[in-house]
Amino acid sequence: MKDPCISVCKFDEGICLGCGRSKAEIKAWKKLDKAEQRLVVAEAAMRLISLGPKARCKR
Incomplete structure (x- = not known):
């Protein structure tokens, strides 16, 4: 599976x-x-939904 990072990293x-991933999930990804x-x-997708407009989704 491709890494879901979109290089926002805030x-x-x-x-x-x-x-939408936690720091631990990012570190463990590979x-x-x-x-x-x-x-x-x-789980990350659900977090991004709950974060609302402050999250930046890849479109």
Whole structure:
């Protein structure tokens, strides 16, 4: 799975406003298997929705 980073890399309470992942998830990304990566991406998407307009989603 492709890394979901969009090179925004600004954090609010430990969550990246660009991709929605936590710092720990970003650091562990390459070590996660495909299923774990899919789970992280799904959770990150939900975080971005809850962050609302201050999050920057790749469009």
